[in-house]
Amino acid sequence: MSERQSGRAVAAPVLVPDESSSPSLHPVPSEVPASTPPELTARALVAGGLIGAVLAVTNVYTGLKTGFWESGCVLSSLLAFGGLSAMARRGPPVSPLETNLSQTAAVSVGAVPATAGLLGAVPALAMLGTQPPGWAVALWGVGLGTLGVLFAFALRRRLLEDEALPFPTGAATAELISTLHSTGSAYAERVRGLWVSGLASMGLTLSRDVWGLVPQASMLPGSLTVGGLSANSLMLGIGWNPMMLGIGVLVGPRAGLSILLGSALAWAGLAPWLVSAKVVTDTSFPTLSGWLLWPGVGLMVGAAATSLLSQVGALPSVMRDLRKLGQDGAGWESTAGRWVARAVLPAIVLTGVMAWFAFQLSPLYFLLALLLTFPLCAVCARATGQTDIAPMSPVGQLAQVGFGLGVPGHPGLNVAAGGVVSGAASHTSGSLWSLQAGRLLGASASRQLLVQLPGVLLGAAVAVPAYALLVSTHGLGSETLPMPTAQQFKAVAELASKGLGELPPSSTLATGLGFLAGVLLSVGARGRLARWLPSAAAMGIGFVVPAYYSVTLCLGALLAAGVARFRPSATQTVQSAGAGAIVGESLLSVLIAALVAAGLIHQG
Template sequence: MNAPPESLDSPAAVTPVLGTGPRLVTSPTPVVLPGEFTARSLVGGCIIGALLAITNVYMGLKTGWWESGSIIAAVLGFSGLSALGRRRGGGPTMLETNLTQTTASAVGAMPAVAGLLGSIPALTLMGLSVPSWGIVVWSITLGVLGVLAAYLLRSRLLDQEGLAFPTGVATAELITALHRTGRVERPGRAQVLLGSGLFTMAVTWMRDVQAWVPWVTAAPGKLAGLPASTFTLGIGWSPMLMAVGMMAGLQMSLSMVLGALVSWVGLAPGLARSGSVDAQLGYDGFAVWLTWPGVGLMVGAALVSLGMQARSLLGAAAKDLRSLGRSEEPSVGRWAVWAGLAACVLTLVLGRVVFGLPMLHTLLALVLVLPLCAVCARSAGQMDISPVSQMGQLTQLASGTAFPGPTGLNVAAGSVVAGAVAQTGVSLWSYKAGHLLKSSPARQLLSQLLGVLVGSLVSVPVYLLLVDTYGLGEALPVPSAHQFRIVASVSVQGLAGLPPEAARAAALGFFVGAALTLAARGRLARVLPSAVAMGLGMLLPAHYAMTIGLGAVLVALARRVRPDMVDAHMPALGAGAIAGESIMGLLIAGLVALELIQR
């Protein structure tokens, strides 16, 4: 998953980096073997990617996290192509499996690229509407920019410097292991994935339609003379949230629980007693105030983290930019440059037509796209973390400072960079896998461009259907949107108009987040809470964080008893639970829209 609130800190945080597979020898010269760019690899990648996109829209709106899906896409791609090959065409080659996961990852990243997990709902919460056709075309344009940026940076980062990109290495190792054994490496992985998904779909149906399973079991007792349920305290019966905790790990999940306790047990009762918040409004009322210290924590941590790496990342990014154009495949390199220029022109036009962005705002964002994509790409290569939200926030601050104006323009400008860098990180993980497997970068590029188109066409209708059915609020908290709103407000208006004492709370959160990040540089990193996860826990209803924490604790206990079983099946179990609830949630939304059922 990628840096919260985009993706559980990085795709590798959800997708385990395999350490036991066969090691691969890097070769700087790609060898195009037969059976790579096939119809079945592209179609299979689009289908698997569509499932990832649906999952990412649902999970992103719920928790702010999304999953790159490289490992799961490789497993599903190999299984599906092998089953198809038994009937006709023979089994897949390694390059076919890699192209399948490359396409699927590009499709699955599109909810983040389109801004559906942050900027678009932020604009909606600000009372601004964006036409659906505009979101689709906008997302395609930003996706193309991100894919092309990754392609242009690929030669230097992979061939010349050989950066690690651990998620890409893990994907290549898994694909190699699958094809050496001729079956899924972990026995029963596919069966566990399918069984988990079907069970989760049944539970979601019984919870949301039949009401046989409660959505939340509220905590007993009272706080500030009010029922604990007023402060969203309890345990939610959501397999997806428990799976997120299973995959995020104990430290990250318990950090979220700590943030929730600070918000909903420490701060919220005092706000209710003082009358600063109307407690009758529940989550929606408290969230207006609690968002400020939560975002303060995350921004403080993000800025310190980037500051500690700024010198090396920016210096290397400058070298990356100077090296562009020296492609080992000059014809594709020139074509990519021209396609990028066309996408920039289209972004200028769409910014004006769809968002009302003045040309100078969009030009500033476009000037920042490639440098910040280079910074993000290098971070993904060195630390396996793609800081998507931080890049968007830096653009917001630059836009708001250079061109003060309505906050909506600030949000739209930030979405340009955030969208492009989201696709860049995912694309480079795929390029790393392809580099190790001696795949053709040009063919991977074409499959990613197809994935951008398919992902946009899938993600936007799914988002609109879910928001229309469930609404933005406690059901879909969309924490990333609050970050966009607050950064835009501060960069344009300063601290004017904040709720009482919220500015002080935001400043305190900022310094706590910065201090925790600085202190976690050494041995304390394993014991100190994650400031980013704490901030996310403050933004979500408390029962979300409690459920995520419960999932992490259960896995930690199970690992003490049967570590081999947990390591073998937990990733598939968690992925199935996330996919199952997401797909059933979308199905229920569709049935509600067709008036076949009522919620």
């Protein structure tokens, strides 16, 4: 993901492969003539569901491991085109609208891990001592996902048509679909790297996690010390993680170098000082990361607050749009709008019941969270449209702060309230990317809505079991699953509900300095120095994950940048290879976790 890509400035950012050229497509009316090729077909739904299931499993693993998750717009378009083309050998030819509808369904399925809070709120609650049952989390995700889809449909006309916000990921997706259907070689060029890297990633993961032939990481020599601590204890080295290389390929050099900078400051700078100053006496990863988490959270929250403040002025116009829901349009648009308006109340009731039953969020507090959800989803959507950065976790953490200050002493309460806001915002942004692609291709927004809603159900059915498997196998906040977003939710909850006095010794000043640095870096990134300043949110992630994660990720980012510089024709192949590496390791890791849980294998 390059500087044009979504989510790079927030915790749990969304990965989107960089499409280097600006979209050349022009908007087409969403009500297309009856002679248009088929759009809503059984094969499009089947392909979208299968691709979305893969994406959901991948996002659970990558989100818990690194804090990043993949929006899936570009990747699912590529896979959908290939799958639909294979199905079309015995049927009518595939149309761009079919491919777009398939990616729309896949994106809706794949966003559910973030929507249901599996990457942030749910593990944070577990670390605070509250473990909601899996079926309740699934229904909670269905309710929030439905609200997110409905909000996106409500905001579509103003953001996509009236204000014509670019939503670059959606535009890049439309351009890719158009290219795949007009250029025979485009698919072969992109898919080659995807499949080769995916298979290689699976092979390396199998060798590492089952056979024990490959270590988790190659550390620097134990004789090498940094501030009196051995390189081994600081986890300085390079990981044998194809997924990390793949994430680096997609995030781009600025984010990759920013994560490495944050990691260097944390693990090669602050960690040795903590030990030498006797602030901490235990040099284990959990102890050190428990302190370093705080300045990292300060960086991420400072960056998020700056981004959100810039969007506050848009709230009045958004609220007017929500009140008009179902009153505009004609034909399919009017009918869909009315059904959306009618579906809002059932979705609210479902989410509210689950919030009360599983998350101990009383009806009154749920309604207060819901009042924040409407405007903050709009803020998140507008930021996504303007910058392609989707601040899902920050809007949730803003709600956390409000609840923490209003109801002190109940950290679980503000985590649950933050989960309501961030969950709905996740699906709102993902839906708008798909709706933008559809608008540029001349698709029916109403039909896209029809496939997004069942996609939420499938996503919950796939993501929740995958999450349970991984957590039961590796544990919460372990070296394998450091859960950066969940750690951030937990930290903000404790800070907002208990105050600065609950922070680890000497970390208050570090947290404040991190917040100030996040604000200054985010403000500076809006000016001429943008290309030279590091990403504050990416630096914050470097404080939380093991150092070798950051080194490996940065290596992938520099590799992709080198290819783009010296062999531009191979850029798209390398990006597809990065996506393949992520998918390959994620899928096999979840399968290994299932086999371990069943007692069929033992990890090497």
